[in-house]
Structure formats: structure tokens, C-alpha cells
Amino acid sequence: MSLKITVYSTPSCPWCKKVKQYFKSLGVPFKDVDVSKDPRKAEEMYRKSGQMGVPVVVMGNQVIVGFDKARIDKILGIS
Template sequence: MSSVTIYSTPTCPYCLAAKELLRSKGVAFNEISIEGDRDAAVALAKKTGRRTVPQIYIGATHVGGFDDLSELNENGRLDALLRREAALS
């Protein structure tokens, strides 16, 4: 199983953008759809402190949403985080 997990909904444009960014880097990920699952959405909000999707984890590190992922990528820190996680796996 991938060490990258994305909590998403199928039609969310930010979810689609996050998945495309990860695919462009050749990163496999585990996608968990919370669409229509109120209990899962509430649990995710409690876990992350956020009510929006996507919510992205790289290993145990909560990256946040697409904006956070994109910022990590633009700052050159995403690749380092992915490499570190791959080394731990």
C-alpha cells in the first residue's frame, strides 16, 4: 500500500488537481472517498481540524489540502518529503 493517502470526493477540483500533481511525479497514492459518508467526514474533520477535501497525508505527516501540497512542491520540499517517506517504508 502507498504511504501517500488522499481523502477526497470524486468531483472536487482540488482533489483532482492534487492527484494529478502526485501522478506527474510518479507517486502512487491511496485514495479514500468520503462522499456521502457523513461519519467519515466528521472523523476526518476531527483528525485534521479541517472540513475540506482533499486532505493529504504523506506517511504520518498531514500535508493539508491542495494549496499546501502545491506550496510544498513550489518550494522544493515535496520531493524531499516523498524521498524521506520512501526511505522509511
């Protein structure tokens, strides 16, 4: 499965660290975007999610706000 995953995060966000650790523990590749350093990416995240809170996880065409493990598992097909 080649699902494109992007995690919009900031270095100081504990839930961002948790979601990235979760993907790493599953061996699932993802792109980490630090929105604290890139205002254009922060704007892109806002357009996709409708809000400025992090983390925002984009999995294919699904947008998840926060670390919603159940939704992530469902999209990845993990029961």
C-alpha cells in the same frame, strides 16, 4: 521510499483532482478515499485535519489541507 500517502477527496472537488493528478504525474502511489461516500472516512479525515474541507493529504505523519505543492515536494524530497 515507502511513504504511505492517503488523499481524502470528493468527486466534485477540483483541487482533489489536481493533487491526485500531481501524484500520478510523479509516479507516486497513493490511496484515494472518497469521503462523500463513506461517513466513517469523513470522520477520520476530520479527526486528522480538524476540518471538513477537501482535499486532505496525509503523508506519513504529516497532514496537508488543500493542494500545497511546496509542502508535498518538501516531504517527497523534491527540490
